[in-house]
Amino acid sequence: MQRLAPALRQDNVALDLISLIKTILAATKEISFRVSQAHLGDLMGSTLDENIQGEVQKKLDVVANELFKDILLESGFVKAISSEEEDTSVAGNDDGKYIVSFDPLDGSSNIDINSLIGTIFSIHEAPKDMAADDSDMFKQAGHKQVCAGYVLYGPATMLVMTTGSGTHFYVLDRTHGGYLLAERNVQVPVDTQEFAVNMSNQRFWQTPMKNYISDLIAGDTGPRNKNFNMRWIAAMVGDIHRVLCRGGIFTYPTDSKNAEQPYKLRLMYEANPMAFLLEQAGALAMTSKGRIMDIEPSSIHQRVEVIMGSKNEVETCLSYYK
Numbered sequence: 404m405q406r407l408a409p410a411l412r413q414d415n416v417a418l419d420l421i422s423l424i425k426t427i428l429a430a431t432k433e434i435s436f437r438v439s440q441a442h443l444g445d446l447m448g449s450t451l452d453e454n455i456q457g458e459v460q461k462k463l464d465v466v467a468n469e470l471f472k473d474i475l476l477e478s479g480f481v482k483a484i485s486s487e488e489e490d491t492s493v494a495g496n497d498d499g500k501y502i503v504s505f506d507p508l509d510g511s512s513n514i515d516i517n518s519l520i521g522t523i524f525s526i527h528e529a530p531k532d533m534a535a536d537d538s539d540m541f542k543q544a545g546h547k548q549v550c551a552g553y554v555l556y557g558p559a560t561m562l563v564m565t566t567g568s569g570t571h572f573y574v575l576d577r578t579h580g581g582y583l584l585a586e587r588n589v590q591v592p593v594d595t596q597e598f599a600v601n602m603s604n605q606r607f608w609q610t611p612m613k614n615y616i617s618d619l620i621a622g623d624t625g626p627r628n629k630n631f632n633m634r635w636i637a638a639m640v641g642d643i644h645r646v647l648c649r650g651g652i653f654t655y656p657t658d659s660k661n662a663e664q665p666y667k668l669r670l671m672y673e674a675n676p677m678a679f680l681l682e683q684a685g686a687l688a689m690t691s692k693g694r695i696m697d698i699e700p701s702s703i704h705q706r707v708e709v710i711m712g713s714k715n716e717v718e719t720c721l722s723y724y725k
């Protein structure tokens with residue numbers, strides 16, 4: 404199996420970007436180790452703090468965030484970082500070529516039950532004419548990402564990453580401590596019989612999504628004429644990994660549960676990186692109004708409607724909104 408650096412060189416990735424990716428992955432190796440040890444130590448449960456989004460922070464979230472932040476800022480490669488766990492962006496090296504947005508531990512409700520969690524990251528080039536403490540640097544559309552990926556801390560620790568030349572799977576090989584290429588150019592099947600959505604929100608959805616999901620549930624007795632299965636891991640990393648492996652549609656649609664917050668998932672460190680990975684694997688990543696990666700962000704913690712996965716199924720879902 405090929406090691407990470409030669410695999411990236413094969414895709415003509417710039418040397419500076421390779422160095423930054425290696426820095427990110429050094430943090431993920433430590434997080435992977437700490438996640439595996441968390442039930443032995445004092446890293447379970449919650450702190451008493453809430454993050455900017457009003458969610459109680461889990462101790463592992465805080466540890467992972469500090470690790471990521473420190474290693475990235477010390478590296479000198481980044482001009483600024485922004486994280487789910489930080490209120491605003493944090494300035495780095497004024498001459499840093501890149502900015503990184505990340506969710507240090509996605510799916511934190513799974514921590515206490517020893518279930519799937521992961522780290523999501525998204526890299527853009529840093530604008531040269533802006534100061535390192537100017538968080539407006541992060542207001543760049545997803546199609547300008549130069550790299551995106553996630554690391555899944557599952558039975559195997561897996562890296563899924565794109566630099567714009569396809570989406571590749573890597574596995575952490577603990578015998579030599581590095582990531583090895585497991586599958587190049589993953590392709591998401593265009594058709595599927597599997598959907599992922601939090602069904603408990605059904606009564607809060609808009610009519611098109613209610614109708615679409617009802618037709619999936621009707622199976623071969625309804626207009627779709629085929630049966631569908633449902634899966635929900637409650638960690639986007641896990642659900643998107645399944646979609647990348649065997650197809651499916653994943654949605655967190657608009658809902659009316661909280662009038663001030665019609666969407667749940669975050670654009671910069673959830674929807675955009677996953678959109679880049681999926682599009683590079685032949686899938687679609689949309690809102691009911693258009694392509695996720697074309698959204699011009701207005702804030703670093705912006706939330707967005709998400710409908711992504713197997714091409715034909717996403718198109719069918721969107722046809723209900725016309």
Ligand code: AFP
Binds near residue numbers: 509637667
């Ligand atoms: P956390 O990282 O705060 O646990 O959020 C996970 C998440 O943003 C995403 O990874 C899941 O798909 C989604 O929330 C799960 O949402 P529900 O809790 O509504 O099922």
